[in-house]
Amino acid sequence: MLVADQLIKDFGSFRAVDGVSFTLERGEVLGFLGPNGAGKTTSMRMLAGGLEPDGGTASIAGYDCMTQRLEAQSRLGYLPEGAPAYPAMTPRGFVIFGLRARGFSGGALMRATGLALERAVLGEMADQPIGTLSKGYKRRAALAAAIAHDPAVLILDEPTDGLDPNQKDGVRQLIRDMAPEKAIIISTHILEEVPAVCSRAIVIDKGRVLFDGTPHALAAKGPDSTVESAFRALTQGVGGAEAVA
């Protein structure tokens, strides 16, 4: 469903992503983990077609993310880092814009809009300008726009950042509900999310994949068998864990 093959991205002399490769199948929820500046967002932007790789390729549902960008993007839902949205628009208007750009119209447009707003639990806030909403509602508006067209692949960059515990739980449940039908990548700093939501985890640092396996296998890498300790061991070299790219 999604393939990253030896992705490389340089910013000047700095190599932000250095040969990242993985594949993702329908039904998998991949936790994309790494410290700040590890290359997570850059990798996701290349997969989303917003950034051209300097080396390697990426494809979604068999369509190359650069040479067949429009076909690949039409099968992708993407929540960018920081959940950017137009402040003067309402969440409903924002979702409708994304759907219209994807060719939705008439009854299908209205049904998809209503379902997305309901799944993202926007409630009465669906018709308030996004600029007046709290960070949590703003993120849910962007999430609604990402899932509205029922894409085969979802890339969510820190989907629960800024949400309160109840909202986080709601988003995690939404991801679990969608998981059987989609291939989903979520990047997160909240490591407790990994065993709670993900069927697989990748740890990345300095642009390289350090670990790729199940959350259980990741936890086993840590000195006290937790994802947190494994993350520290892999990214700081604490506890003597070895990289398994």
Next chain:
Amino acid sequence: MIHTLHAVYRRELTAYFQTPLAYVFLAVFAICAPAFAFHIGRFFDTNRADLAPMFDYLPWLFVVLMPALAMRAWAEERDRGTLEFLMALPIPLWAATGGKFLAAWTVAGLALALTFPMWIAVNYLGAPDNAAIATGYLGAWLMAGSYLAVGQALSATTSNQVVAFVLGTGAAFLLTMAGWPFVLSALGENAPAALSEFVARLSALEHYNAFRYGVIGLSDLIYFVGLILVSLTIAGVLIAERRGGGR
């Protein structure tokens, strides 16, 4: 793919009216265009039933107001981070630049429509050459469009709307000034005739004036449509470059 152009157009046009921008723009235009005609152009003193006093000063209004309309096109998207959302949608760049341009051009057209009471007034006061006035409006709309397109291209160079506005105003000023009689006569005295003629041909003012005289010349149409297409292409290339991440 036309649905993508339509989607961007609708969003952009709505965005103009979701903020005070369109209302302020239309109000300023509706006040300034007749004010220039009456006070500076001495509309009544000319004793002629035409809109020359208004058409004389429209280009100078465009120099300031069109960049104000165009400055947000890409600078705002970059500043707010929504460019990443937009670039992840399956929208070809020509549709994104075209939709943004057409929305701004629609607002400019509405602004020009607000001056129609003056057209009605000259018909009430005398017997103007309505065909020449109609082509004058067409020329003004094309000129506004070309300044909007240039403004959009310059908006793609920065994430700061003020910078985009200053750059757009400067470019529109140069395009207008190139055809100003003062500049052309100065060039005529100090430079080869070929250079003077070349500068005059570059000027939006020269091509706009042809429309004012009731002539829809092919070269003038090509100039404005060409300037619009080239500018929008540059805007698209600049935005596409961002996919390279500054390579």
